[in-house]
Structures are given as structure tokens and as C-alpha cells.
Amino acid sequence: MASASISALNSNSLENSSSKNVSRESLRMEPLTNIPYLPGEEKVTDKEIIYMCPFNGAVKGKVNITNYRLYFKSFEVDPNIILDVPLGVLSRIEKMGGASSRGENSYGLEITCKDMRSLRFALKQEGHSRRDIFDSLFKYAFPQSHNMPFFAFLSQEKFLENGWNVYSPINEYKRQGLPNEKWRITFVNEKYELCDTYPTILVVPFKASDEDLRRVAVFRSRGRIPVLSWIHPENQAVIMRCSQPLVGMSGKRNKDDEKYLDVIREANGQTAKLIIYDARPNVNAVANKATGGGYEGEDAYQNAELIFLDIHNIHVMRESLKKLKDIVYPNVEESHWLSSLESTHWLEHIKLVLSGAIQVADKISSGNSVVVHCSDGWDRTAQLTSLSMLMLDSYFRTIYGFEVLVQKEWISFGHKFSSRIGHGDKNHTDADRSPIFLQFIDCVWQMTKQFPTAFEFNEHFLITIVDHLYSCRFGTFLFNCESVRDTQEVKLKTPSLWSLINSNIEKYTNPFYTKDSSRVLYPVASMRHLDLWVNYYIRWNPRIRQQPQNLVEQRYMELLALRDQYLKKLEELQLSDSPRISNNSANSPVSPTQIVHQIQTQF
């Protein structure tokens, strides 16, 4: 074990050492022997091809296309290059060069991926050699554009755990102590009639009748009324989420909405002013009036205070990530790395999202209820509520808890995964696409960096989630909202990502995790303390030093195992030598069981 980790440490980064790092370019989802077919995965076609590797130059090999993945293996052993790319990751497939174009390797395919890389393949310029492969890729990478099902619906994968059982809204609300005398569970949306992008089960003030809710829904964009996301176990302050009010140019008001917010304010008995966090920049909120939206005016909502959080919209985030990709793939911008990084504004956006969430968490801790919304309440709002809940509630920092958090705040409340990711859709320029969820995971990663012992999951867990955000191997992130998932019978017909993770949970566990029950985590959102998530964004580059954190985790596990061994040995020795030891045991201050930390290892 020891020697393995030593050699992993010693790849030389001064020289090109990618030859040693066979699987760097693979997604490493499963150990690779030959082509790793998943149950339900079927071969479509294969072809000899040249992979234009940005780090090793042209590499001859064979590509296999299945209904799930693109799998390339080089003929040569040195460099031994394997590409294992789920087709869901593909964003754009283009033909490059024509039958008559000159120059070596100028004829082939160019593939843009959703996970920060681009792949180029070259073929011989004869007899439409790329047609078959292009057609297969196009068809299976974009099944939605071809009236075909996602792979998740074809998968025959079986797991020990069923991830679909992880989240039950009733159980989660029960965990939070709901319903109680101030808050009730309503089934008004059971048939998605109140709001088609909300889940069926909602928590609302006890004082508000279902009839009230229907009247409020009229005044909120897409019927996304303020509902409870989280309640503080002691001071009963609540995080409410919703969409923007339909104020419009004329400055419309709605008595029911105003009354409803006041009922929310009163519920915990100590909120003088309900704080409304509008995630948008002030100007954007004003601009939204032109399209019928807007924000809560001072006159109409006298017992509320509106604060804008200056977080930009999905288009800005998309462009920012695009810029980031430009400076990290294939080559890292070397000469002005930091200022180039700065000019992408990616970290600045991360900062704004995090500091918005910190403000929410801070208000809640001090007993003040808050409402969070943006325009539709499914992008920035989800980021803010889920991050502040992560700060406030240590349950969400466990593996199961985090799955519940994603399942609840993102999936069930209608973050438009399908539109934002463009699952199986060929239209790569769709303006609805945006890396909002990735940005959330990045924020979570920043928190795990700042509090290395506070989270039960490790970096691999976060990367796995993001990888399967695109892969379409699981039904977890498919479709835009619960109502569509119900009609598609996602839970019945597809496996859940949490099944994969929960069936092999050690792999995703942070050994440094220590349960710390009720602490609120306030990360530092200053730019000085934010880092680029190199292990994710630059992971395809063979020159990055791969994940020292993993080494540290491994080493820690080794040491824990070693300690357990020694303790066992000590116990054995004590038993075999009990007469002499028992004399001393009265005044020996430390018994082996006392030394044992709360963390136990499974070795």
C-alpha cells in the first residue's frame, strides 16, 4: 500500500509524463479492463481512428461507440491513452475539414464536451469514413432530438441500495419538526394544479388556507408561491423560497400576497421585519418589471425589508464558465494566469453566491425569518437556500443529508436540469443552458476546503455528482420538474445516482469528518480565500498534480488502521498477561477504549 502511494506521488511534472498516467483522461467511473459495458449497454459501432490528443499529439487507436459511451483506446502502450466518455457529456459534434482539405489529420470530428474538455478525432480521407461514426454519435448523444429514450431508461444496472428511497418529503419535514402549530403540510399541489414546477407536498403557514395559497399563486411568477424550505429548530426562524411578484410596469399590488408574507413574518414571534433577499442585481429586478415581474415595493410590504444580492443571471454565468474553459483547456494560460483567471469573473460569482447564502444563514441564526427569490426561483434561489441550509444544518453535511438537500431544494423544487444541462439535446447554443448547479457544487467545494472536517463526503463525491449531472446514466437529474418525472415514471424506470454512491459509500467518505452537531458554518467569502477548483476544472491536463487530498485521505486511513491494529495487539497482550496488568489497571489512566477516537475504520 505504501509503495503505491509513493509512486503516485512521483510523477514528474517538469517533463511530459502522461505516458505513465494511463487513465488520467478517463472518467474513472469503473475500473477499466477491456471495454467496461454497463448492464443494458450495447455496442453500436467501432472504428480505427486518430485521437488528436492536445497533450500527446496524434494517437492511433480504436473508438467504440455504444448507446452509453464513447470509448477510445490507443494501439500503442506508450502512451497508453484511454478515453471513456459518456455520450451525455457531449454537447456539440462537428465535422472538421472536407474530403478535399489538405494537411495531415485535417479531416475528422470535433467534439465539445460539457465537462470542460474538447476532443478531436482524425480519419482517413476516403469513402466517407466518418459518416457512420458521426451519425451514431449524433443519434446516441442526442436521443431527445431523435425521439429516443435516455440511457437511464435502458440501463439494467442493479444496486444494493435504492437511491430513490433517500428522499421522502414527509420524513424530511418531520426531521425538521414539521408540521407544528405554526406550519402545516398542504397537498394543494397534489395534482400540480397550483404550480406545475413545484413538488406535491409543500409546507406553508398554518394560518394560510389552501384558498389563500391559490390567490397568492396568481401574483407570483409561474405560481411559485413562498413555501418553507427550512426551519430553525430553536428560534423557529424560517427560510422561505418563491419566485418574483408580478408587479409589472404599473406597480400592481396583491393584498393576499402582502397578507401572506406578514403571516410568515409573524410565525416565529420575533421577526420585526421579514427580510426578502432578492438574489438579482437591483437593475435586473427593475428591468423585470417590463416583462410583468418585479420586486416587493416598500409601500406594499411595510413589515418587510428588501435586499438585493447582486448575483447575475444564467447567461452571465454561462459566459463566465466559457471564459474559464478558454484559459484552462487544453492549455493553461501561463503568462498571466491570475489576471486571466480574474477576467473570467468565475470566482467573483462564486463569492457573491456564497456571501448571499452567508447573509441568509446569519439572519436565520439571529432569529429573523427570510424569503429568498430571484426571477423564477429555480436557479439563484435554489443556490441560496441550499447553501444556507448547508451552513445552518449539519445534517445536510452528511452524505445522506446532502443527497436529501439536492433532491429537495434542486430536483423537487424544479431547477430546470433538462434545460440548463441540455440532456440529450442537440441544440448546443440554447440560451437556457447554464452551469448553475455546477456553480453550487463549486461553492460546496469551497466550503469543504475551509472546513475540512465538517463534511462527511469527500471531493470525489462532488466530482461524481457533477460527472453524472451530464452522463444520463441515472434518472436523478433528468427532466425539469417533478410533474414531468411523474409522467415519465423516472423512479420506476431508471436507476438513481444515490444508488451508485450509497452502495459503495466508503469511496465517497471523508475520513477527517467529525460530527459536530449544531455548529453554524460561516465560510469566508473573501476573494483571498477562494480557490479555483483545479482538481475539477483542470483535471484533464496530465500536468496537474493530481489530488494530494486523496493521498492525505488514504494516508489517514492507513494510520487509523494501524492504530486499530496496535490497540488490538495491546488488548491481546493485556489478556495474555492479565495477572500483572490487572495490578496496574486501577491506576493506569488510559485504557485502550478511551484512546479510540469516534472514528472507526472498516479494514
Next chain:
Amino acid sequence: MEFSEHIKTSYVDNVVLSRPFRPPVKGTLCVTSHHLLLSSRQEREQDADLDPDEKDGDTLELLLLLKGIDAVEKRSTGSYGTITIKCKDLCIFQLEIPGMTECLNIASSIEALSALDSVTELYPFFYRPETMKIEKKIPEGSSEEFFGQIAHQADKWRLSSVNKDFSVCPTYPEAVIVPKQTSDEMLMAAAKFRQGGRFPVLSYYHKTTGKVIMRSSQPLVGAQKKRCQEDEELLGEVLNNSERGFIVDTRSAQLAQQARITGGGFESKSNYHNWKRLHRNMERGKNLQESLIKLVDACNDQTHNMDRWLSKLENSKWLSHVQSTLSTACLVAECVEREGCPVLVHGSDGTDTTLLVTSLAQLVLDPECRTLIGFQTLICREWIQAGHPFQQRCTHLALSHARLRNEAPIFLLFLDCCWQLHHQFPLAFQFSETLLIQLAQEAYFSNFGTFLCDTEKDRHAFQVKEKTFSFWDWMNNPAVLKTFTNPLYQRNELVIWPSVWPHSLHLWQGNHLKMGGVVINGLEFSPDEKKLAAARGHAGYKF
């Protein structure tokens, strides 16, 4: 002693101390010959659960070595005077003093006493911890000791005492390791041909390849292209038959060329057969100091135009200095390990960038240097005994407005590079980041005599070893050593090649962002701070 002349007001009551992220405290401020103290008295009888130390009502809020103060700024507000104190460990705090006269007196005392000129007036000569003894022993990391370790293998080398009484080279230790075939007379002749008498000596012997790293200062070639036969022969002795060697010059080719005008220069190809020169442009002196000032400026900027943080960090160029330092060190390591060739490293004086490169190359190459003991001996051998002028280089850090003289954060750059290696190879080092942070402070102000003076010669003259305690002795006390130990350490026998790509190099938050009191990275791993503070005794203070 005339310390008292500097102290016109020895104590003031009702002084308010304000520190970042702490509520202000009122108490009595006291200036002694070497310390600044502030103690508060609080009514605490009702609180029975307090430590016995604190029960008597006096709490020491601040205890600071005056030498640790980089700058003092005073400002008056009505009858109050405010003193802002900026420390060499990058901490900044304010004292609000009732009475302008008192304020001015205190400020001038601090100014005078924090900049004492004479070495023997410094605190290490007065520090007398009860639990320690001054032991006069062979200093760790002496040439004798190092030669003892390699002698059975390095049969082409010998220990020379040509520098007895520091007569040949004032900045070398008395014993040096040189090629066996070279006589002391040759060494003396070669010394005349090298700046400051720093003739080529052995710095490191790589056991796996049997190749060496040597260091020296620049040859005094001058405009007339002078030669020195003994110097050429000395270097010739290092090479076997037709073997090749590398000379890594830490200056650009242009700078090396320019140095000839002032009498310096470089080894020409025709006179030094089989030695191939490689030039690397490393920043030094004033430019490096200015880079640190910009870095500290960016880190301390409280006005936050935070969206410009990354450009400010880039503009300081500190990380590019880290990069060029690490790559030059790796170049040397590559010559020794991959090419299997001996290397000579020098810049101009051979006391700054030269040592930076040779010591880091050893850290990359040799697992022994990455142990606690090995790292200590490395610093002793390659920095302290090798004559890095600590006293001149570490007078001020970066917060002072005083005119710069010979300050340059070469040693800090070394520690930063060590941290980068540590960050990339978190298991390979037996010591922890805490030791690096502690050393960054020790070099500038300390209870101990270890980093006093510029040369071994001066240390002898002032009897530093006889009259002061050693940092290493304190550090090797098991209770203290524990806090400097990396619990995850796993000896790695291999060469550790760092990545020097810009995205692989990080700001050393643990040291450079200490100031705001928000050191967060690795906070949860850090050793029991209370214990550490107790072990530190009077050296530091905690926010």
C-alpha cells in the same frame, strides 16, 4: 545598560488595545527594554470556573518583543494619542493612549528599542528560560558533521580547515569540504579570485549518483578577463576524465556580462573545460523586497477592491519569484539526478539566491532533508553557516516606511518554496507547516540567538553560542517538537519533482494572510494552539 535612557514613560494606565476581530481591551501598557506589555484587570469574581491563572484578575493581553515591530505610526485625536503598531509577523493593532506626551514617549521608546544596533543588546542575550540550559556543543549541521556522513562514499573530498579563524573567507565557516586533490594553498589562491573569498565548496553530495552540488560566489574576471589557474584546477578536480559539469548562474547572461564592469563575471567556456554554463534570471535584493511589499500590501488591503485581488497578487510578482526559484532548484536537481553531473551554483555574492537554489535542490532530492532533524541541519548548513546575512536581510519586513537598506526576503522566499513543496507532497515532510510559519518569524525576531548576525565569524566574536539559547534546542524539546510534526508523514525515498505550473502554485495563506486574523486554511488541522502558545513562552502573542 542604557536602555532606560530610551524609556521616558515606562507605563500608562487606561490604554485601549484594538485588534482585528477582537473586542477592544482596556489595560495598563508597559514598555520594558525588550517588550511591550498590556495587562487588563477585570472584575471576574462571579466567574468561578476560570483558570487559576486568570482568577487573580490580571490578564496579560499582549506581550510582544519590541524587535518584532516593523513600524510605528502615531496620530492624535484630542487628548488621546493613537499608536498603530505593525509587526514583522504581519499583525497590526492599535493602542489608544490617554495623554499626548505619554503617547509620544511610548512611540519614541518603541522606535528606538525596536531598532537596537548592537547585537549584544538584543533580547536573546537576556533571555533566560528556567527549563533550558545553554549547551556548548558542535552546532548541528556543521561541515564536520556533514562530512562525517558522506566520508565513506565521497572519497574524492576532504575537510579543510584553511579558513581557520575566518582568515580566508569571512563569510564561510571554519571548516569546508573541498576536492581532495586541492591543497589549502590552491584554495587561498582561488579565494582571491572569488568575490568575498567564497571559493567553490561542496554543498551537497548525492549518494545515489555520487554527484555533487557546489557553491561559490562569482569569479573576479573583470573587464580584463582575468584568469586564475588554481580556481580552474579546483573545478577541474571535480570532473572525472571527460565528464561534464554544469554551472548554474542565478543571473541572466546579460547581468553576468554586466558584472564584469564592476570586477565580477562568469566562468568562460574556454578556461573551464567541460563546464557548461546555464543562466537563470532570479530576482534578488531590492526588487524582491519590493515584491514582498506589494504582496503584503495586497494581502492587507482592507479597503477591498476585492475584485482586483488576483491582479494585485499577480502584480506583486511574488508567485512568479516562487516559480522561478523552484524551477532553478529543479534544474540543479535534474543535473545531479537525471544527467548525473556535478553542478556549481553561484550568483554574485553567493550568499542569497545561491543558497536558495542549493538548499531547495537538496529538499527535492534528498529524503533526509525532509525529516525534522534533516531540515534543521539543512538550514544550519546552507543558510546560517553558509553566511546568509540574516541581520542585514531581515531588519524590516514589509510594513515599515523606513528607507530600505539591505533588506531582502530571501529566506522567506525559501520558506514559501518549502511550503509549496509541502503543499504538493503533503506526506513527504516530517515537519508541519507550523514550523515554516515559526521560522518565518524567528528569522526576523526571536528569543533565541540562532538567527542572529550575518556570519559565523560574527557569531564567534559576539559569543552567540555561549550567551544565547538555541532555537533548535527549544524546538527539539518533545512537547514543542510535537507541534511541529506532520502526523501524516511517510518517508518518501524518491526525488519529489514539484509542478511549477502557475495553477499549481498557491498563495501561502497560513503565513501571508495571518494578518487579518482569519487564517482559515488548515485551521482545523492545526495543533492545539493553547499548548503551542504556552510552549512558546514569551516569544509570541496570540490574537
